[in-house]
Amino acid sequence: MTLAHHVPRLHAPDLEAALELLRQKGLRVSASRRLVLEALYADRRPRTAEQLANGTDVASVYRNLDTLEELGLVRHVHLGHGPGLYSIDEYEFVSCDGCGAYEAIEPQRLDEARAAIHRALGYHARFTHFPIVGLCEYCHAHS
Structure with missing residues (x-):
């Protein structure tokens, strides 16, 4: 498979x-x-x-x-706890654990994060299938 x-x-x-x-x-x-x-x-x-x-x-x-x-x-992506989402475009994603909002990101915007993960852990990170998960500014300010 x-x-x-x-x-x-x-x-x-x-x-x-x-x-x-x-x-x-x-x-x-x-x-x-x-x-x-x-x-x-x-x-x-x-x-x-x-x-x-x-x-x-x-x-x-x-x-x-x-x-x-x-x-x-x-491609499909899992954004938080909902169903998989399908797209024809190649994006990477960030997703809010609080409100469920997500944002499609041009892959090069995450190059610095990918490089830091590689330096620290030796992994070549991708955020196409699973997003970077955290809190958006609004949810962070109200938590």
């Missing part, structure tokens, strides 16, 4: 590029797969499978998300 968060990221800047990548990889562009990709490209915020399903078969959405993640087109 491949761990999808270790699969190299495929670059598809828009829906048509993503559909073409599917065809190049020998995968069918089924109606349900197309709907999932359309939803991800229409609103690029990380979203749950249920939000992406929008009244359609959630099991089919999960199967398609798994396939798209194994391919490298989609």
Whole structure:
């Protein structure tokens, strides 16, 4: 079994590029797969499978998300105690344990934190699958 968060990221800047990548990889562009990709490209915020399903078969959405993640087109992230969220964009995240707020961060903004973790612990940190968790300014001030 491949761990999808270790699969190299495929670059598809828009829906048509993503559909073409599917065809190049020998995968069918089924109606349900197309709907999932359309939803991800229409609103690029990380979203749950249920939000992406929008009244359609959630099991089919999960199967398609798994396939798209194994391919490298989609990533999922766990932000706090809620369900996994799926996105086509490569971000890293910070999440508030108090209020549940989260922020998508351009990866280079966390390079200094990654370097400090590497120096102290010898690990090459990533915050794409699990975020940096703490308290936002508001929750910290009111705790």
